[in-house]
Amino acid sequence: MRYSFRQLEVFLAAAHTQNITKAAAALAMSQSAASSALKELEAQFDIQLFDRVGKRLQLNELGRLFRPQVEALLAQARELEQALAKHTEAGALKVGATLTIGNYLAVGVMAEYMKTQSHARVSLEVANTRTIAERVSDFELDIGLIEGELQSPELDVIPWRGDELVVFCHPQHPLAGAEQLSDEQLRQATWIMREPGSGTRQTFERGMHGLLPDLEILLELEHTEAIKRAVEANLGIGCLSRVCLADAFRRGSLVPLAVPEHRRFDRQFYFILHKQKYRSAGIDRWMELCRQL
Template sequence: MKWVIPITLFEHIDLELFVMKYSFRQLEVFLAAAHFQNITRAAESLAMSQSAASSALKELENQFDIQLFDRVGKRLQLNELGRLYRPKVEAVLAQATELEHAFSKHSEVGELKVGATLTIGNYLAVGVMAQYMNTPTRPRVSLEVANTSTIARRVKDFELDIGLIEGELQSSELEVIPWRGDQLVIFCSPTHPLAAKKKISDEDLRNATWILREQGSGTRQSFERGMHGLLPNLNVLLELEHTEAIKRAVEADLGIGCLSEVVLADAFKRGSLVPLETPENRNFKRQFYFILHKQKYRSAGIDAWIGLCRALT
């Protein structure tokens, strides 16, 4: 991309200062190569020939006398300089894309790549997607559902525009924004021996057989925080990645479980599962969060998504 300045206005200025030394295409090739770590796959993703993509990347590095990748055979690995510039390039291209949409008089909100943890993705995000897409231009939303650690990693790598998580997270690269409160509930089947008790004790929790979410999930993280002091003595029969599988296992009297009240509301209404009143010293309250890369450009679409999520609360 080159900007042309009328010479009659700036005759005393060296016009070379106003010539961009890189093109948006070169930046797109850089990001694709960083993602795929292979110039052939990067070229295919941009509908370019391998030679054109390779030339664009080489020209970008030569123009500034830098090296952005370590090259091992056909594999490209971002070096320290490449990792430093990647978020800046992401931000530049995101702003350029939104400006292009504005010039074209398109909708202010565009296609969004959203990641959500299982509880949020399966029980809350779909309703937000329906509202987001219900505009005259019908912007698309892609939704990836995974555990907290996976969503955080993909937001860090700019593979997702925004993440919705249910676990605590510490990261120097991510902005963590509180969204809404939630609470875990311990539950069992109506025929389980604990179902007849008005309140259960720590001893009941220690003696129970458990069906839990897997390590790395926000739900498991919140559960372990609430069960401090008892964890080494718990009898965990199954660790499952899907909440519905846990509910089915508990309904079959394989053990008791602990999931979000959002997940269990319908089952409690039907009576297929029953909540257990836990000891007062057990705190299962938690927070849902939005996560964004700190270098991520906050587009109108991201702001609209956050607004719809808050309205849903």
């Protein structure tokens, strides 16, 4: 074999950090050893994987072509190493989740995963749909859990479970007693909304088609809890997943509002994986636990 796994690790670290010194630090190597490993890899095959701009390393077309294959090869090698050492059948997992899923569903799955895989560890990154998709595309996350619709030639988008957005308000809000809101009442209301780029905002805008230019949006916030607090302060009405409103509805601090029947706020939650990503035992187990939720 004309390459080593260490050379491939240096290649991936350099692709991620765009700097050989940072790549060396991430791998606990000296800068000279990391630089030599990368140069040897390129020299052995008479290729160049990076464009060098000062101290910055930028993957070129050839480097981008090989990166998914190297990611998959090293993932399989790590899984084999873990199996041979009999530490665990599922290794450390890097999961990304959108806010609703991350704050209200993923932590429970994480606890169950670590309970059934005693030596496994999970890191969870919570961000909006756009950010999670970018991180999965860059191989910085093993799997993503998103609430927004997504089209990407690099990603497999796999349906997980259904969800529904609910319009809601403070119990003393003037609209709280309405049997069903009209489009005109929706247009005249003051809204507290998720930010553009989030799956929740995407579903809301689809359901409010035809009214969007006329809506009065007072606040756009990145966190569901902040939106709930603002609505509990009676600053306006909101629209979030039923998953994150269930406790507030039980307490009575917030109340649901019925919208016209033609306003649909149903949606899907999805798994996203890079098409070139090796499907490890850990990923399969995580998806299985999510489906059992």
